[in-house]
Amino acid sequence: MDQQICSVLENKPLTDSVWRMRLKADTASITAPGQFVNLKLDGLYLRRPISVCDWDEGSVTLIYKIVGKGTEAMSHLWGGQASVDVLLGLGNGYDLTKSGPSPLLIGGGVGVPPMYGLAKKLLAQGKDVTVILGFNTKDEIFCEEEFKALGAKVFVTTVDGSYGVKGFVTDVMKDLSYTYFYTCGPMPMFKAIEKTAVTGGQFSFEERMGCGFGACMGCTCKTKYGNKRICKDGPVLEREEIVW
């Protein structure tokens, strides 16, 4: 973990409610895709945890959906002018060593962003990466072209059928062959994936957090291997340890 005051390089909407923010930061403390940062925002007491979408040596990219006061405040940070107090390099992130040659990445809604950094790393290792991006409707879709530009095979599903495959991510997943899976998204999607998956995999969970670095026990969950703090021992848990 590392605390920095980061200037906002870019902050703009991708859809009606999803925004992309790029922060100037020394990213040495970010060690794996699936980790998160924790932002201190004006007028709010607790920091707000946001998953890392992508990073390079000098910047970190976050994609976030405006769902409450915290993400609303984030959208008011002006690119090029504002700065924000950030804790970087939080959480365990995804374990890439288990992917096998053809991993499947599944992002649902605002769970899509961490899949981008993960796809990038896996592709750099020469893996055959397939991505399923699940949304409710066409207007909510973001990042499809970015995943394609990386060189991943990309499927998009929409619940209402307004774009791509009509239905849920599992409607695509059930017909694919893959060596391992990685996912981030809402709990109903997780439960459907758990029923559909035929390999091991990793799920990234979210929970309301106090600190984000393991001190307060605010986000503890039960696993088959004992209690785990989503912020510190997670947010990524292995399929085999999850208590559904």
Added chain:
Amino acid sequence: MVDTKVTLCGITLDNPVIPASGTFGFGQEFHRHYDINILGSFSFKGTTLHPRFGNPTPRIAECPGGMLNAVGLQNPGVDHVIAEELPALRKIFHKPVMANVSGFSVEEYVEVCRRLDQEDGIGWLEVNVSCPNVHGGGMSFGTCPEAAAEVTRAVKAVTTKPVIIKLSPNVTDIVSIAKACEDAGADGVSLINTLLGMRIDLKTRKPVLANTTGGYSGPGVFPVAVRMVYQVSQAVSIPVVGMGGVTTAEDVIEMMLAGATAVEVGAANLVNPYACAMIIEDLPQVMEKYSIDRLNEIIGAAHKAN
């Protein structure tokens, strides 16, 4: 050169700053970021006889001026604390630590204190009779003078270490409870634990916390804490450890002027992991600004008698 030393129940601290129980774990998460030996001491995670998972999540909610928590005393149990946490703690922290103890019966408080009494490195037992987030224990002892006194007497009988009773603000008259603890042999009292509160989600129309209610902490409770420390410290002759919303070196000094001998810092650690390090760094210059040479000389300076 200003003097930040204070003496709490016969043990001298380099400074009065003590991270509060439940916000500092067993020190490991913070030691990665600064040398926690700069602290006066710290109060470790509230420990019960048996392991506790605590409450379901969500356990945390945002509030104006702070936060709600309903962790519910999640801890690995006293035997695990003794076998695993304390040996690891001794490697990184070389000062007396404050052992925070909780229970659901007088017998449980006694047994946890008895076991911890044998352990090296523990300076004080801070006995929490004020947790608002568990049912049938914790706060039920701290909301009644007789029950608080009973826990105090029972615990004092099994330990030679100083016993500090941690008090609840969720009472009609905190002074009478503090006095009952003093009369029962307490070596000190610490206050305030969190204020009972709740939030409701406008979208779901349901409480945000799975436990419905939780404890409010953060800068918003600071004036309540200062008032209670001011009242209690004038009514008892044992030391008072002040806490509740302390965020800055100025807050530490204000709490001491109100009558605190030492000061615990809670929620601030969660928002800024370096909060206590910054307070300790700032203390000498803030003391100079207010013409304070020795911190132990300002304890209770705001009292009417002074």
